[in-house]
Amino acid sequence: MRLFSVAQAKSLLPDVEKVLKRVMRVREKIEEVLDGEEPVVEFSSDDGFHSFVTQNVKVNKEFHRLYYQFYASLESLHKMGVELRDIDEGIVDFPSRLQGRKGFLCWQVGEGDILSWHDEDVDVEERVPILDLDEYLKKKSL
Numbered sequence: 001m002r003l004f005s006v007a008q009a010k011s012l013l014p015d016v017e018k019v020l021k022r023v024m025r026v027r028e029k030i031e032e033v034l035d036g037e038e039p040v041v042e043f044s045s046d047d048g049f050h051s052f053v054t055q056n057v058k059v060n061k062e063f064h065r066l067y068y069q070f071y072a073s074l075e076s077l078h079k080m081g082v083e084l085r086d087i088d089e090g091i092v093d094f095p096s097r098l099q100g101r102k103g104f105l106c107w108q109v110g111e112g113d114i115l116s117w118h119d120e121d122v123d124v125e126e127r128v129p130i131l132d133l134d135e136y137l138k139k140k141s142l
Contacts, residue, residue, distance in 0.1 A: 002081035009094040009105045009114050023073045030066045085124045
């Protein structure tokens with residue numbers, strides 16, 4: 001797993017933002033395409049694969065075209081070393097090590113910079129502003 005410094009994560013933000021916005025946009029388009037369509041066959045696997053088939057061939061083609069784009073974009077994030085945490089909120093994590101602790105630098109669409117961090121064993125909701133990181137780490141070690 002690639003570990004990012006704050007500077008490395010910041011340098012990737014323009015590319016990450018572009019891909020993340022594409023993921024969010026394509027997901028919305030998939031929902032629009034499927035809105036009101038009744039599936040003939042629908043299934044999901046444990047590894048995230050989802051298939052949806054209707055009697056409308058045009059809808060099926062568009063769903064699978066968009067689904068391919070969606071996963072190609074997710075793969076782009078993965079190749080960058082970035083982890084998607086919340087697609088609805090547009091939150092990604094950059095694996096990192098700060099003061100010897102493994103954790104994640106956290107960024108959300110709309111934020112101009114990497115503003116927060118969280119331990120690897122906590123949820124995104126518990127992210128800590130980077131400016132308060134020293135105080136947070138002192139409390140965790142007590």
